[in-house]
Amino acid sequence: MRMHSLNSDCGEKVISVSTERSALLESEGHILVLGGPGSGKTTIAIKKAEREISSGFLKSGQRILFLSFARATVARVAEKSRCLIQSEDRQRLEINTYHGFAWNLLRSHGYLLRVGKPIALLPPPEAASRLAEIPSAMRDTEKQRLFDVEGLLHFDLFARITAGLLSRSQSLATIISDAYPIIILDEFQDTNSDEWALIQTLGKRSYLIALADPEQRIYEFRGADPRRIGEFLATYSPRQFDFGSENHRSTGTDILVFGNDLLSGVNKSKTYKDVAVTRYGFYRGRSQHFFVKAAVLEAITRRKKHGPAEWSLAVLVSAKRMMLAVSDYLLMQTDRLPVIHHDVALDAEGPSLSASLIAGLLEGANDSDTIARRLLLDLCSHMRGRSGNNAPPTATLEIVSALSAFIESGKIRGKNRKQLVTDAQQIADKRLRLKFSGDPGDDWLLVRSFLSEASSEHFKQVAEDAKYLRLLRKGAALRARLGELWRSKDGYDGATLAVRDALLQEHFSVATSHWTGVHVMTIHKAKGKEFDEVIIYEGTHQGRIVRQNATESDVAQARLSLRVAITRARLRTTILTPKNDACPFLC
Secondary structure (H helix, E strand, O other), X not given: OEEEEEOOOOOOOOEEEEHHHHHHHHOOOOEEEEOOOOOOHHHHHHHHHHHHHHHOOOOOOOOEEEEEOOHHHHHHHHXXXXXXXXXXHHOOEEEEEHHHHHHHHHHHHHHHOOOOOOOEEEOHHHHHHHHOOOOHXXXXXXXXXXXXXXXXXXXXXXXXXXXXXXXXXXXXXXXXHHHOOEEEEOOHHHOOHHHHHHHHHHHOOOEEEEEEOHHHOOOHHHOOOOOHHHHHHHHHOOEEEEOOXXXXXXXXXXXXXXXXXXXXXXXXXXXXXXXXXXXXXXXXXXXXOHXXXXXXXHHHHHHHHHOOOOOEEEEEEOOHHHHHHHHXXXXXXXXXXXXOOOEEOOOOHHHHHHHHHHHHHHHOOOOHHHHHHHHHHHHHHHHHXXXXXXXXXXXXXXXXXXXXXXXXXXXXXXXXXXXXXXXHHHHHHHHHHOOOOOOHHXXXXXXXXXXXXXXXXXXXXXXXXXXXXXXXXXXXXXHHHHHHHHHHHOOOOOHHHHHHHHHHHHHHOOOOOOOOEEEEEEHHHHOOOOEEEEEEEOOOOOOOOOOOOOOHHHHHHHHHHHHHHHOOEEEEXXXXXXXXXXXXXXX
């Protein structure tokens, strides 16, 4: 039975409101909303918020809180709310990430945990450097020690520390719940134990609306638990609504059908509308990535011919190394194929640490020895942390140890290590003699060139990592901050702190992002995003969807991840898999 529609005046698809959806809008108390990709969970949740706001349920000063994991998801929800909620009511819907919400609380009230002492953020790049030599099994303990002893808060501890704060201060918990009597929890199936603990402290006094799809649970590596939905049911006895396989994202295609069939294995030997599985071979004399670039060019032609003026296309792979290799090839004019400009969803550790090093050089000092010493310290941080959560190679850590000892003793052994010290001194000498132009972009490139011209590969790597700041869309923010310094101080004194702050702001930014053009990212990075077309690319050796010697749990996670990737598309999904060793889920 259809009653009315969720109308939109800004391009949002119209979703008819069934009897069940109407019942959800009228429901009170805790609610659990289940549904697959594109089933309208987010839309009905926003409409529920609009209903509660317009009904007068909220008291003066109260707001409804919408929490999700990724900034991209939050941006999409914010954009969707502008379509579904009148402007005068939107200020009563607060949309944020778990990290953003937690940091707001800890920044204001964290002194309650540290007895008056301040809390300082430990950004991911700096955290990667600090934890590089800590064994994986001991990293969680070290993160807690950094907070307890040094007041440095790792992003992984946000939920845990905030839950502890609210449990310790019942008056603060009451204030927060009074400010947010209704809290919407997006992607609830991905919550880890710390996030679940935080949710339970909030749920003691506020009504919770959990949006979940157990078949999109692809974050078990960070603690997502298949029992979480059952725990929510047992704890809150919520009113349940299940929109099953309703599809409002890729209507008129078989994309969702294919994704669901993949989970049970019935997809093999079937054909699906707007889903293409290509088993590619090998062209002698051409790059191994030739086929994915050809597929991207075909998709671009298709979108320009049939689609609107703005279109979006994502190339999804399963590993970071594969993502970078594909990105590099797309930017090459080779194999008789043109350059394809695109954005890359890079991890920020390497570029951010390189930016801090360059900022230190811009800042400089009164003598070259001080500049060289700082440069070597920053190089050690870059070498330790550029791989993110992956531990650096043992050889790299040995060099870091040798450089750290040199900084203390002035002694170092080994030809290559001595060359690093020589390079650092030569770069420092150049910096001391340098006269800046006052144009932050030009001055940045000049200092970066000192690194790329060095003999050591480690300094060259810093320069190379810095180039990715453009792909991270950090260049404009950095130039703006450095420009402010130059105008106020006629130099770059304070550049390191300015660059650090500019990069840190990105972690809490929820600005709307329009996903247009070509994007390259891992499948996990694509979670919560939507594109007109998706190309899923599996390499012949690296970037396999199912790794060799995968455990049963790994295979199950790979199947869920592939389904998530498939269902990111609105109009068409293409999967490229090697002819001689095709993905077992597809044949």
